[in-house]
Amino acid sequence: MRKLRQVLGLAILVTLLAAARAQQPRSGGARHDMDAAFHVGKTVVLVVIPNRRKPSDADESYGDWADGLNKFAAQAGAGIKILKVTPLCLSNLLLEPKLTNQFAILFFRDSEHALVYDGMVLEPKIYRLGLAYMRHETDEKLDSDYGLQDKPTRFR
Numbered sequence: 001m002r003k004l005r006q007v008l009g010l011a012i013l014v015t016l017l018a019a020a021r022a023q024q025p026r027s028g029g030a031r032h033d034m035d036a037a038f039h040v041g042k043t044v045v046l047v048v049i050p051n052r053r054k055p056s057d058a059d060e061s062y063g064d065w066a067d068g069l070n071k072f073a074a075q076a077g078a079g080i081k082i083l084k085v086t087p088l089c090l091s092n093l094l095l096e097p098k099l100t101n102q103f104a105i106l107f108f109r110d111s112e113h114a115l116v117y118d119g120m121v122l123e124p125k126i127y128r129l130g131l132a133y134m135r136h137e138t139d140e141k142l143d144s145d146y147g148l149q150d151k152p153t154r155f156r
């Protein structure tokens with residue numbers, strides 16, 4: 001009887017661990033997509049979005065953010081890969097930079113440099129500055145005036 005309890009306990013533990021692991025967001029897909037984009041000469045934009053189902057209809061900021069992101073994605077062009085990740089997936093993907101907000105955007109010019117906006121993008125100029133950064137056409141002072149920071153990136 002004791003052996004049966006031990007076997008059942010072990011089986012339950014293994015099942016719980018497997019279920020927990022399956023629920024964790026994985027960064028491997030995002031990393032693979034980024035590497036593939038860099039390999040063919042594309043630049044990458046990582047959009048960090050909290051893992052929530054549907055925002056409140058009264059959340060005007062979320063609506064403005066979503067509208068701006070959709071317009072940017074429609075105009076970005078084929079040379080840019082846009083990936084959406086959760087904050088947990090981002091922390092599993094990158095060692096640096098560390099972000100403090102649930103919303104953020106990282107404009108990668110290559111795998112070692114990103115222009116970071118740590119927050120919800122509500123100003124369309126942020127997207128224009130991000131594109132200029134990825135094309136090496138940026139004015140660093142102007143970027144910092146809008147809360148953008150050029151940061152080194154380190155992947156896990």
